[in-house]
Amino acid sequence: MLRKISLAQVGLVLGGLITVVGFVAYFADYATLNLAGFFYGIPLLLGGLALKAAEIKPIPFSEPTTPEVLSKREQQATPTQNQVRSDVTRYRYGQSAHLIDAIERLKLGGNDEEHPQLQALREGVVDGSYALILEFYSPFVPLSVWEEKQSKIAQFFGPNLRVQVTQPETDCVDLIMIADTES
Known part of the structure; x- marks a missing residue:
């Protein structure tokens, strides 16, 4: 099952989510959450983008296996x-x-x-x-x-x-x- 999950997608979703939380925390004046969002979210987001650029999708089966x-x-x-x-x-x-x-x-x-x-x-x-x-x-x-x-x-x-x-x-x-x- 894990073979069918794109690590790039995981990185993009988690990185994007944590980065958004960091920006919201910055404007709401929550320093700790702000730092966590920037220090963890942005690198995860960039890692997800890098993986997405180097990703090859799985090859499909042309017909089901009996x-x-x-x-x-x-x-x-x-x-x-x-x-x-x-x-x-x-x-x-x-x-x-x-x-x-x-x-x-x-x-x-x-x-x-x-x-x-x-x-x-x-x-x-x-x-x-x-x-x-x-x-x-x-x-x-x-x-x-x-x-x-x-x-x-x-x-x-x-x-x-x-x-x-x-x-x-x-x-x-x-x-x-x-x-x-x-x-």
Whole structure:
């Protein structure tokens, strides 16, 4: 639940509220409340603004996860799949995009404008195994490049994973991370 709360919003609301109390206390001649409002409220407000400027919103699920898939996730999901799902479905700060470090290390796109952008994710079952499907908007990196790097992507995301790359529509690529239950 806390993953779904924006720290920037918390900082802005609390900082704004405490700052307003400080201003009211200043005009009402309450020195102690005035100092508390200025010394705590303004830094919180500025911190909230700074976080808001560096905030990346959580990636949504493109379709709800079925009970069958949840059962497969509990039985078969690898730590990497769980970590990726957890990371992209919460607020992030100080990065330009979700999974940007992985995208840069895999050399998918030349610069920030050309990097694929994670748009959504979904969970499913592929060949009887749990699969985490990352849906990228990738107008500058063609499917052929993704396919060339498929083994490198599987190696990057770690053991007990198979990776498939598909193109459901133009400029979109699905990266399917399948739990390898045969290993």
